[in-house]
Amino acid sequence: MIYLIGPMASGKSTVGRSLAKALGTSFADSDVHIVAQHGSIAQIFAEHDEAYFRDLEVAALAQLRAGVIATGGGAVLREENQQVLRGGTVIYLAMTLETAKRRLAGDTHRPLLAGDQTLTTWSRLYETRQEIYENLADLTLQVDNLSLAQLVEAIESHVIHATR
Ligand SMILES: Nc1ncnc2c1ncn2[C@@H]1O[C@H](COP(=O)(O)OP(=O)(O)O)[C@@H](O)[C@H]1O
Ligand SMILES: O=C(O)C1=C[C@@H](OP(=O)(O)O)[C@@H](O)[C@H](O)C1
Numbered sequence: 001m002i003y004l005i006g007p008m009a010s011g012k013s014t015v016g017r018s019l020a021k022a023l024g025t026s027f028a029d030s031d032v033h034i035v036a037q038h039g040s041i042a043q044i045f046a047e048h049d050e051a052y053f054r055d056l057e058v059a060a061l062a063q064l065r066a067g068v069i070a071t072g073g074g075a076v077l078r079e080e081n082q083q084v085l086r087g088g089t090v091i092y093l094a095m096t097l098e099t100a101k102r103r104l105a106g107d108t109h110r111p112l113l114a115g116d117q118t119l120t121t122w123s124r125l126y127e128t129r130q131e132i133y134e135n136l137a138d139l140t141l142q143v144d145n146l147s148l149a150q151l152v153e154a155i156e157s158h159v160i161h162a163t164r
């Protein structure tokens, strides 16, 4: 399985879906799986707390089987998930604050970024997670100046060479 990791809005869900199509394999998104079973992420955070969401995320990643799996930005925090990720090929989508600024304008789907401190919070979370992303990554791609097609091609090429 190929897992996509990286900060919020780095393109894990978008690139993952496109990559699966290009590889002719199945795709799963842990957030989509959680939402289908438990309601919107905003609702889960409002009615419970982050720890509860992380538990759901651990259960989702332990269950999901697909050629390509997009994780949520904080999935790497839990040791159980790190073990799961190490069992597959991990692609880390790295991104600068400049690009986050463009992509997160008007975003309302990420409860951890709600409020007027969106970019400060995004940076703080990224800082605390960056080293974990780096340690788990089999391939790191800096997404800022790459199109969706270029990212898919780079991952495909890595996967083909890695398995030959
Ligand atoms: N390579 C790219 N170039 C431009 N925009 C992108 C690219 N990848 C993703 N996006 C856009 O960035 C936003 C966040 O993407 P998303 O896949 O939801 O990220 P994540 O799942 O990592 O949070 C979406 O609006 C998506 O269309
Ligand atoms: O970084 C995080 O802690 C989160 C990232 C989100 O996924 P994306 O990275 O796909 O936005 C989603 O799992 C939730 O809002 C929490």
Ligand SMILES: [Mg+2]
Pocket (backbone or CB within 6 Å): 012, 013, 014, 031, 070, 071, 072
């Ligand atoms: Mg996503």
